[in-house]
Amino acid sequence: MTQTENTLKPKEWVKNYSDTLYRFAVLRVNDEETAKDLIQETFLAALRNTERFRGEISEKNWLFTILKNKIIDHYRKKASSLISEVDQLMESASEYFDEEDHWKESAYPNDWKTDYKAPVESEEFHEILNKCLNKLSELMRIVFTMKYLDEKESDEICKELQISSSNYWVVMHRAKLQLRSCLEKKWFTK
């Protein structure tokens, strides 16, 4: 029997999984305290639902599943309190486009003179990327992270956040405009 492989050993959770769970959370919620709370909630939820663990997946994957659900709950709460900002986003893309909705000269994209098919591997670049992500409004960062870090489809994201697809596209559009422009200023044309 595989009983021994897939049993829960809560006393070893902190040693074995806490840092990995924490890194996963902190990349996604961008706040250390929130990430710590989520880990705590994950362990508590796991301990209170041990009877639901049937050993089909590993203990580690089971804890990750719980954490992912906690993150989505957190995102959903944030999204519902932030959704009103979407109207303003729709109105004012004026940093990027003129009255005729063509690029403003000050916002013209520059060629990054890089191989667009090969990602930059350097730590410094990732630091800048992280900084630029953290400059997005929280709703933009959430939508962008769900889409590109967690590789979800927009339909799923809309369902999880309980937002309309038209709101989703407005937020995504603005997130990309802002992120592109930030990276260009801070890295590619520095």
Add this chain to the structure above:
Amino acid sequence: MMPQTFMITCKEATLYISKKEEHKLSIAERVKLFMHLLICGFCKLFYKQSRYLAIEIKHLHTNAELSSTDKTNLEQLIERETSPK
């Protein structure tokens, strides 16, 4: 002259680019985007760069760690929860 109906603005084109990734453009929209990208170098750059961002994001990582105090707190929490009441 291109018929007016085939013309889209840069604001629209940059939105279409995100939708295209998920195959959420109608045929008419795909044609409009294609024509726009033929004549607009800026949107073409935006297109390449947003694809590049999508690849880059997947490599995002952190080396953050919990402090030993945080870990002790978590261990105590688990201890409390698992000890017989």
